Amino acid sequence: xxxxxxxxxxxxxxxxxxxxxxxxxxxxxxxxxxxxxxxxxxxxxxxxxxxxxxxxxxxxxxxxxxxxxxxxxxxxxxxxxxxxxxxxxxxxxxxxxxxxxxxxxxxxxxxxxxxxxxxxxxxxxxxxxxxxxxxxxxxxxxxxxxxxxxxxxxxxxxxxxxxxxxxxxxxxxxxxxxxxxxxxxxxxxxxxxxxxxxxxxxxxxxxxxxxxxxxxxxxxxxxxx
Numbered sequence: 001x002x003x004x005x006x007x008x009x010x011x012x013x014x015x016x017x018x019x020x021x022x023x024x025x026x027x028x029x030x031x032x033x034x035x036x037x038x039x040x041x042x043x044x045x046x047x048x049x050x051x052x053x054x055x056x057x058x059x060x061x062x063x064x065x066x067x068x069x070x071x072x073x074x075x076x077x078x079x080x081x082x083x084x085x086x087x088x089x090x091x092x093x094x095x096x097x098x099x100x101x102x103x104x105x106x107x108x109x110x111x112x113x114x115x116x117x118x119x120x121x122x123x124x125x126x127x128x129x130x131x132x133x134x135x136x137x138x139x140x141x142x143x144x145x146x147x148x149x150x151x152x153x154x155x156x157x158x159x160x161x162x163x164x165x166x167x168x169x170x171x172x173x174x175x176x177x178x179x180x181x182x183x184x185x186x187x188x189x190x191x192x193x194x195x196x197x198x199x200x201x202x203x204x205x206x207x208x209x210x211x212x213x214x215x216x217x218x219x220x221x222x223x224x225x
Contacts, residue, residue, distance in 0.1 A: 003033040004134040007168075008141045009179040010148050011061075011187050014112055017103040023190050025100040026116060026148060027183035029175055030224060032134075035093040041174045044088045051080065057171035058085050060184040065200045075204060082181075082204075086215060089178050095224035096179070097123060098186040109147060117151050124159045127224070131160055138164045140176060182219065189216055 012024035031037065048056050062068040063078045070078050099119040106112045124131060131137060137160055143149050156163040170176050191197055192208065205211040 001135045002133065003136040003138060004131065005031045005033055005175070006137065006139045007031070007173060007175045007179045008139065008148070008152065009176065009183045010145060011183045012103070014109045014145070014147050017106070019196070022104065022194070022196060023100050023102055023187060024106075024112060024116070025098055025183055025186050025190075026120070026151075027096060027098045027179050027186060029179040029182065030095045030097070031175055032093070037092045037094075037175070040088055040091045044084060044174060047084050048081070051077075053081070055171070056081070058174075058177045058181070059170070060085070060177075060181040064184070064188075064204045078204065085177065085181050086219065088174065089181065089222065090218060092178075094175070094178070094222060096182050096222055097224045098183065099123070100186065100190065113147050113151055117155055120151065120155050121159060124155065128159075136162075136164060138166055140166045140168045140173065142170055142176070143167050182222075185215060185219060 007029040008026065010024070010026050012021050014024065015021070045054075048054065058081060059068065060082065063070050063082050066073070066075075066078065070081075099116055101112055101115050103112070106115070137156070139152055139156060141149065141152060153165070156165075168176055170180070188201060188205070188211070191201070192211070205215075
């Protein structure tokens with residue numbers, strides 16, 4: 001049995017446009033279950049354990065913004081965690097795809113969900129044979145936003161024979177945490193291109209050249225075009 005797992009995370013909300021939330025992004029991480037990622041997961045967990053961070057659920061946004069459990073950590077400590085997750089993603093055989101809308105061009109929730117559904121549908125149709133090569137396609141999402149759940153259900157059920165949906169706890173899947181990091185970096189890229197970098201992002205990433213060289217460019221190689 002060939003199984004494709006798709007881990008999905010989002011960034012933003014479906015509310016009205018404001019400069020704090022200019023984009024809405026849906027990110028999908030695709031993993032062929034025949035590719036064993038468990039050794040890489042074990043290494044990552046061991047390295048986090050060395051930092052006294054056992055069973056850490058890596059949440060990238062708060063790492064950058066110095067929030068939640070990271071609020072008392074220095075920027076070097078937070079970067080160390082971030083870099084370990086980036087290294088993990090680079091080691092494993094996965095692909096990802098981001099779909100996004102710029103909210104200032106969106107009239108309402110119906111318009112937003114329609115545009116995102118169209119993007120995702122177009123991507124699946126463009127890779128239809130790749131999807132059909134798998135016996136099972138399982139979609140993992142934490143049901144964080146109702147609109148996203150509706151988009152996923154309608155698109156995948158319309159285009160694929162028997163998609164299987166699984167509600168997940170982010171802490172249980174490092175590949176879901178990978179989707180979170182890739183989603184956050186897509187937001188960083190969009191904000192960089194539109195001169196919207198926040199103070200916390202400038203502090204965390206520092207040199208723009210290093211941001212592109214160390215993070216944006218190498219991880220972009222994982223993108224499923």
